[in-house]
Amino acid sequence: MFNGLSAFPLTPMDGESVDLNALGRVVNRAAEAGADSLGVLGSTGNYAYLSRDERRAVLETAVEAADGVPVLAGVGAVRTRDVLVFAGDARSAGASALLLAPVSYQKLSEEEVFGLFGTVAAESDLPIVVYDNPGTTGFTFSDDLHARIASIPGIASIKIPPPVPGEVATRVSKLKAGLPAETTLGISGDWVAAEALLAGCNVWYSVIAGVLPRQARALVDHALAGRSDLALSASAELEPIWSLFRTYGSLRVTAALAEDLGVVPSSALPLPLRGLDSEGREKVAEAIRQSGVEA
């Protein structure tokens, strides 16, 4: 479950409400296209904005639509008490693993983050993916902290942010060297996925796979079979989209992309978040034309 392609679907909105029907369709498409797991309520799934009831409904819908493909449930929150409640709900909804980011308001120390993972791992019997995303959480992991957390029983995998361009292979091998052999390493930042998988990452925690699961599946298959030219060219074909991810952030671009390709009926985000402006939307339409992708 912590290898290969993990698709992270967006959580489609209908105004300020979650569109559960559209969510079910998005999840089912990714499962049918051969995702090895589904990362529901990740950053692109807007978990940080949803209430407990909304998160529960999203997970129940996703587990059903996933049709046997394991669901990883995002359970991050600023308070440990709430994380534990969300972890219990995820278990009840049938999720197979937890995805946990050290979401912060006050800056967190390494000991506080270590304590958070220790507490959740002790309280839940679901395996945990450590979600390292300094851009949204405000917390930066040291390699030493990653190694300490990975040694806690129940920690299964680490989802890392995109390394600096040109340093992907170095970053992946250095981090892996400090981890227990059974901890898998997963890349996010779709534009470096091919390179990171070729450098030894075990799994691609993929935003684009929520919208274009066939294309993501093909890229992973090439990379894990060592067909580096084909993996890199599959990634290069999507460069017009990656470029927009880097400029506007993957959430807003993915929402627009999913709507433009007819995968979801609306690209609405929970306020105060707003979708791309008309200039950004035009660039998304142009990127679709340039890359020639179809849903």
Added chain:
Amino acid sequence: MFNGLSAFPLTPMDGESVDLNALGRVVNRAAEAGADSLGVLGSTGNYAYLSRDERRAVLETAVEAADGVPVLAGVGAVRTRDVLVFAGDARSAGASALLLAPVSYQKLSEEEVFGLFGTVAAESDLPIVVYDNPGTTGFTFSDDLHARIASIPGIASIKIPPPVPGEVATRVSKLKAGLPAETTLGISGDWVAAEALLAGCNVWYSVIAGVLPRQARALVDHALAGRSDLALSASAELEPIWSLFRTYGSLRVTAALAEDLGVVPSSALPLPLRGLDSEGREKVAEAIRQSGVEA
């Protein structure tokens, strides 16, 4: 209400529960010592970690304990929908104003933050203090955005983070120049308060005033009467404490200080936050001795 001394009490905890009795005592002490307003559920008040019910109970307790002194209620949340709910609760609990920070998970654009303040100002009839705190929210205001938001009817004051040392006066006058005359400017970052008030800030949004309200009141009185030597020396006396604020952050130091001085029974914080370690606690005790403060 947006001038002089605004005391920001901590929200005392008893383990993972809010200690409402201790909160009432802390609020009442600051009111009795002559605070012009009370900033409840600020960052030091742990608002970001509390549930809707907890926030409501804190505000009801605080309004009663404040005994007529106006209460500013922190209502920040990552989602606009939740901010509006908290704003309605604050109104019902008898708060006199809202304190609103653009708390973020996904990075916010200027238009998104402007939209947030516009929506809340339109929906609530309470005046609003713009809470600018990039260290916790991840959002940095431009001066232009401050000016645009301040022009929205209902925006009453701006709470700014401490400027770079040596640039306090320049920063205060530059920002004030762009604001409507009726918008007050308030300083946070207690160690620059005297300097900022002498440079034209109208109000000190003060963390230390939750624990040492008499001392904070005296500093403000000197500064607003133009007795700069006395204001600066009142601040200098507290330098051993300011130094710890800068090193450990004001939340953890204030919690330890309040416990050591006997103002609250416990310095517990909501997990994953932890109080100071024993080395930090010893430094707090030493700072109390050096500065000679008494509760």
